[in-house]
Amino acid sequence: MKRNLLISIWMTLATTVLLGIVYPLVVTGLAQVLYPRRANGELIESRGKLVGSRLIGQPFTSPGYFHSRPSAAGPAGYDPTQSGGSNLAPTNKALLDRVSASVQTLHAENPNAPIPIDLVTASASGLDPDISPAAAEFQIPRVAKERKMNQDDLRALVQQHTEQRQFGFLGEPRVNVLGLNLELDQIHAIQ
Amino acid sequence: MTANGWFQIGLFLLIIFALTKPMGVFMARVFDGGKTFLDPMLRPLERLLYRVTGVDDTREMRWTEYAIAMLLFSGVSMVVLYLIQRFQAWLPWNPQHWTNVAPDLAFNTAASFTTNTNWQAYSGETTMSYFTQMAGLAYHNFMSAATGIALAIAVIRGIARREKETLGNFWVDLTRAILWVLLPACIVIALFFVSQGMIQNFKPYVTTQLLDPQTVQVTGADGKTTQQRITEQLIPQGPVASQEVIKMFGTNGGGFFNANSAHPYENPNPLTNFIQIILIFAIPAGLTYTLGRMTGSQKHGWAVWSAMAALFVAGVICAYTAESRGNPLLHGTDQKVSATQPGGNMEGKEVRFGIANSALFATVTTDASCGAVNGMHDSFTPLGGMIPLINMMLGEVVFGGVGAGLYGVLVMVILAVFIAGLMVGRTPEYLGKKIEAYDVKMAMLSVLIFSLIILIFTAIGVVTSYGKAGISNPGPHGLSQILYAYTSGAANNGSAFGGGNWNSLWYNVTMSFDMLLGRFFMVIPVLAIAGSLARKKIVPESAGTFPVTTPLFSALLVSVVLIVSALTFFPALSLGPILEHLLMNAGKVF
Numbered sequence: 001m002k003r004n005l006l007i008s009i010w011m012t013l014a015t016t017v018l019l020g021i022v023y024p025l026v027v028t029g030l031a032q033v034l035y036p037r038r039a040n041g042e043l044i045e046s047r048g049k050l051v052g053s054r055l056i057g058q059p060f061t062s063p064g065y066f067h068s069r070p071s072a073a074g075p076a077g078y079d080p081t082q083s084g085g086s087n088l089a090p091t092n093k094a095l096l097d098r099v100s101a102s103v104q105t106l107h108a109e110n111p112n113a114p115i116p117i118d119l120v121t122a123s124a125s126g127l128d129p130d131i132s133p134a135a136a137e138f139q140i141p142r143v144a145k146e147r148k149m150n151q152d153d154l155r156a157l158v159q160q161h162t163e164q165r166q167f168g169f170l171g172e173p174r175v176n177v178l179g180l181n182l183e184l185d186q187i188h189a190i191q
Numbered sequence: 192m193t194a195n196g197w198f199q200i201g202l203f204l205l206i207i208f209a210l211t212k213p214m215g216v217f218m219a220r221v222f223d224g225g226k227t228f229l230d231p232m233l234r235p236l237e238r239l240l241y242r243v244t245g246v247d248d249t250r251e252m253r254w255t256e257y258a259i260a261m262l263l264f265s266g267v268s269m270v271v272l273y274l275i276q277r278f279q280a281w282l283p284w285n286p287q288h289w290t291n292v293a294p295d296l297a298f299n300t301a302a303s304f305t306t307n308t309n310w311q312a313y314s315g316e317t318t319m320s321y322f323t324q325m326a327g328l329a330y331h332n333f334m335s336a337a338t339g340i341a342l343a344i345a346v347i348r349g350i351a352r353r354e355k356e357t358l359g360n361f362w363v364d365l366t367r368a369i370l371w372v373l374l375p376a377c378i379v380i381a382l383f384f385v386s387q388g389m390i391q392n393f394k395p396y397v398t399t400q401l402l403d404p405q406t407v408q409v410t411g412a413d414g415k416t417t418q419q420r421i422t423e424q425l426i427p428q429g430p431v432a433s434q435e436v437i438k439m440f441g442t443n444g445g446g447f448f449n450a451n452s453a454h455p456y457e458n459p460n461p462l463t464n465f466i467q468i469i470l471i472f473a474i475p476a477g478l479t480y481t482l483g484r485m486t487g488s489q490k491h492g493w494a495v496w497s498a499m500a501a502l503f504v505a506g507v508i509c510a511y512t513a514e515s516r517g518n519p520l521l522h523g524t525d526q527k528v529s530a531t532q533p534g535g536n537m538e539g540k541e542v543r544f545g546i547a548n549s550a551l552f553a554t555v556t557t558d559a560s561c562g563a564v565n566g567m568h569d570s571f572t573p574l575g576g577m578i579p580l581i582n583m584m585l586g587e588v589v590f591g592g593v594g595a596g597l598y599g600v601l602v603m604v605i606l607a608v609f610i611a612g613l614m615v616g617r618t619p620e621y622l623g624k625k626i627e628a629y630d631v632k633m634a635m636l637s638v639l640i641f642s643l644i645i646l647i648f649t650a651i652g653v654v655t656s657y658g659k660a661g662i663s664n665p666g667p668h669g670l671s672q673i674l675y676a677y678t679s680g681a682a683n684n685g686s687a688f689g690g691g692n693w694n695s696l697w698y699n700v701t702m703s704f705d706m707l708l709g710r711f712f713m714v715i716p717v718l719a720i721a722g723s724l725a726r727k728k729i730v731p732e733s734a735g736t737f738p739v740t741t742p743l744f745s746a747l748l749v750s751v752v753l754i755v756s757a758l759t760f761f762p763a764l765s766l767g768p769i770l771e772h773l774l775m776n777a778g779k780v781f
Contacts, residue, residue: 003245004260007362008267010244015369016271018240019333020326023374027381027433031391034382039391041428041456043399050399053426055388055455060403069542076405076421081316081396083450085539085567087690089664090518091771093780095538095570103523114525117517121538124453124549124566130542134525134532169195169202171461172533172545181402 046182056080057129058178064146064190066131066139068177069118070102073126086122106138113138130174133162147188157183192515193528196547200507203465203551204500207472207590211496214473215480221371222344222364223485233370240366251357254722257345258715260361261338265711268334269305273297275327276319285320286395292318299699304328306710307335307592309438309445309562309685310702312694316427316448321393328445329434336441336474337368339594342714343478344368346598349721350622351486353729358721372474377440380470381432388459389432397426431456439470442592444562444685452552452565453541464544464565468552471561475590478597486622490740495600498748502589503558506578511550513575520775536575539567550575557582560592562685569664569672569688573775576688577768580675583682584756586641592683598717600748604739605634605720607751611737620736623729630723633716640712641681642759648677648705649763657697663690666781667774671767676702681709 031039042054052058059078060067071077072086088095102120116134136158144151161180164173220227241248252260276292279285292300296312303310304327315324341364348358385391404422411417431447435457438445448454458464476496483492515535517526528534533545540549549566556563557579568576582589588600605621609631612619619626652658652673661676662669672688679686680702687693693702738744 001259001263004256004263005267007244007246008260008263011240011246011264011362011365012268012271014240014243015334016326016330019369019374020330023378024325024329024430024433027378027385028391028393028430030382031385031432035385038388039385039432040394041390041392041397041426042388043397043426050397051402052399052424053397055459056424056426057455058401058403058424059405059421061405062403065403075409075419076407078424079421080424080426082314083316083448083454084314084689085450085453085570087567087569087663087688088538089569089666089668089690089771089781090520090536090538090572091666091668091775091779091781092664096520096780099521099524107523115523116532117521117524117526117534118532118537118542120521120524121536121540123541124539124564125450125455125541127450127455128541128543129455132532132542134529137531165195166461169198170465171543171548173531174542178402185402 044178044182051182052178054176054179055129057127060177060181063142065181065184066136066143066177069128069131070098070120070122071126071128072122078127080127083125083127085124085126109142110138129176129178131177133158133173133175136162136175136180143184147184147190149188192511193547196511199465199547200511200551203468204504206469207476210469210473211476211480214477215484215492218372218477218481219484221367227371229371229375237366237370244362246362246366248360248363250360252360253356254345254349254358254718257358257361258718261342261714262711264365265305265338268331269301272304272327272331273301275323276300279320279323282320282322284322284393286393287320289318289320295696295699296694299703302703302706303685304331304443304445305335306683306706307339307441307443307560307595308680308683308706308710309443310680310687310706311445311685312699312702314449315446321429324434324447325430329437332434332437332441332443332445333369333373336437336443336593337365337373339592340368340372340474341365341594342718343594343597346601346717346721347482347485349725350624352725353727355725358718358725373437373440377433377436380440380466381436384432384435384463387463389435389463390428390456391430391432392428393430394428396428399424399426436470438563439467439561440473442471442475442559442561444556446563452563453567458565461543461548464548464552467563468555471555471559472590474593475559475596478594482597488622488740491622494740494742494745495604495748497742498745498752499589499600501745501749502585502752503554506558506582506589507551507554510554510575510578511547513572513578514546514550516572518572518775520778520780536570536572539570541565553579554582556686557684558587558589558591560587560595560683562679564686567689568675568686569690573768573772576671577764579686580671580678580764580768581756583678583684584760585752586638586756587682587684588752595683595713599713602634602637602717603748603752603755605630606638606755607744607748608737608739610751611747615735615737617735620730621739623732624724624727625730630720633720637713637716638755641709644705644708645677645681646759646763648701649674652677657695660695661691661693661698663692664781667767667771668781671771674763674767677705680705683710
């Protein structure tokens with residue numbers, strides 16, 4: 001008993017140093033040398049300031065931008081310090097009210113198209129950087145009108161920013177909203 | 192549902208099948224003292240560890256000493272984790288200056304990570320310093336997994352040995368599990384994860400400018416609404432990849448961030464997601480092969496594997512079907528799957544994973560005792576969310592937690608051969624060992640304690656005001672939330688119907704006991720069985736022996752697993768998710 005207790009104490013200390021300190025430091029060192037941009041969060045710089053991360057979604061409400069999905073992270077959504085989903089149950093009235101409010105807004109804006117489900121549902125992380133290609137297509141008329149662009153030109157741009165399934169089968173096709181909006185601002189700024 | 196979705200699920204099972212043998216052979220060698228290609232690097236480190244800690248690696252332990260050593264180590268390392276959290280403000284690597292963690296939350300978290308549960312009543316990005324994350328939490332991801340593997344190996348030895356008193360040396364098994372099985376793979380895969388976009392640094396959180404600044408109405412604590420202008424994002428950083436890999440490989444599941452594997456920094460793309468799911472099953476599947484190898488009955492290992500695979504397939508079909516159907520209450524939306532959208536129930540799911548990978552992840556994470564999530568189970572459809580719940584209620588024996596899954600299923604195996612023995616009217620035998628009253632009593636003890644703690648805690652939870660304060664979704668879903676919480680704790684899973692208000696004194700304390708009882712009252716009877724089996728003589732096989740290597744045995748094992756939990760938990764399930772499903776289809780809202 002006493003012998004095993006002593007071993008327990010020494011084992012905890014020794015393995016904490018090995019697994020809790022040396023291991024993450026070694027991985028960090030190698031990661032910073034091998035993949036410095038990725039290890040530091042794929043931050044995007046524009047005109048000398050940081051404008052976000054390619055992996056972290058941002059809230060958009062101006063009509064000239066493609067909008068991200070609803071987000072439960074923080075009051076404006078997309079607060080990376082409050083990651084998480086709405087955690088509303090499928091039968092919770094709060095969920096149905098939220099969705100039907102979004103449905104009304106979106107229907108007014110593009111009455112002819114069905115409303116893609118991802119555009120009215122909150123993601124799991126609250127930071128989802130992507131929307132489905134259908135959700136991007138849905139927004140093309142609004143953004144094109146606001147930016148005075150030809151819809152087909154805009155569609156071509158969306159297609160460029162559409163990432164297909166990895167290796168053709170893993171995951172789902174998606175459009176990175178921040179990347180798309182940044183490029184829109186560059187090539188076709190709102191006058 | 193799409194053909195592509197089924198293809199991904201099928202491919203996943205195929206990869207697990209292909210990994211089973213190499214993982215199993217490797218682990219059998221590691222724990223039998225055989226040679227492996229890692230020996231030249233790791234032997235010196237192993238010897239150094241024994242010298243520092245005073246371990247005599249030639250000494251064998253009886254089951255009681257094995258259990259005591261395991262309990263002492265768990266106790267000491269749990270106290271250290273508690274202290275690290277309580278003193279983190281004065282410890283290094285705390286760039287955001289997080290304060291010391293409150294006592295009840297620190298106790299809960301310490302119990303949670305020591306028991307391989309990783310129930311999280313905190314949000315990582317606003318509570319834990321980098322030091323606490325790596326030296327406290329990620330450290331326990333290694334140690335609780337290694338402890339599980341050691342226990343499984345001890346139990347396998349108990350079955351394999353004849354007329355022996357001992358089961359091996361806990362310290363040696365623990366050390367070899369860390370050095371050979373866990374650490375080398377973690378270093379390689381962590382770097383791969385970084386190459387895919389998972390972060391790994393010690394930087395303070397980064398401030399970035401929003402492209403489209405927002406103005407929102409905020410209601411303050413005094414009830415007044417004010418306008419707030421939000422122009423920036425504060426993006427958390429940290430050593431994520433090194434923690435992520437062991438979180439999955441050790442079936443721990445405690446996320447670096449609150450959103451867990453849904454967070455883009457913890458799971459940046461479909462490939463990392465797929466590898467994370469594979470990591471969950473890699474060791475548990477391999478251990479079935481190790482079981483066959485070390486007991487000299489490879490077919491028995493595969494029979495157990497097949498029973499597990501059958502239960503996995505049943506679960507994933509239900510979950511994927513339910514989630515693809517979507518939510519009939521969301522009128523005016525297009526939930527049909529097409530080439531340009533995943534469709535289905537997308538509330539609480541990420542676009543890059545869609546329905547198939549979220550349903551697969553949810554099934555696997557609860558088959559095993561992982562508990563990581565890439566979608567929010569609370570927002571799953573009632574039946575889609577019931578699958579994770581049932582998986583945990585089965586005792587997480589569908590591949591299961593590292594080690595825990597194997598020794599969990601061996602309890603079910605003993606019950607299965609016992610029942611088969613009753614049917615043919617002979618003393619039951621398992622791989623040549625007579626299964627006697629003592630062994631069956633111990634097996635029943637662990638089964639009964641598991642269901643008792645879940646049902647009693649849930650019953651108290653739904654009738655007291657402290658318990659009901661945890662509910663965030665009204666209606667039958669509220670019962671599901673509490674039931675899910677205590678099931679997750681007792682099964683050492685750690686996933687949650689995460690909307691609940693779990694960081695309260697009541698839940699922090701009751702969940703701690705739920706987790707500790709669930710882990711150690713499972714382990715001790717199982718070790719007792721192993722000790723008892725090791726002492727037994729081999730009886731020669733005869734015509735009356737029920738073979739444990741056939742599809743018939745696999746089917747019997749599946750039935751025992753299902754019947755034991757179905758009879759116990761069906762009433763509770765029918766008042767929770769099943770009722771919610773019926774009401775949802777009837778258009779009822781809460």
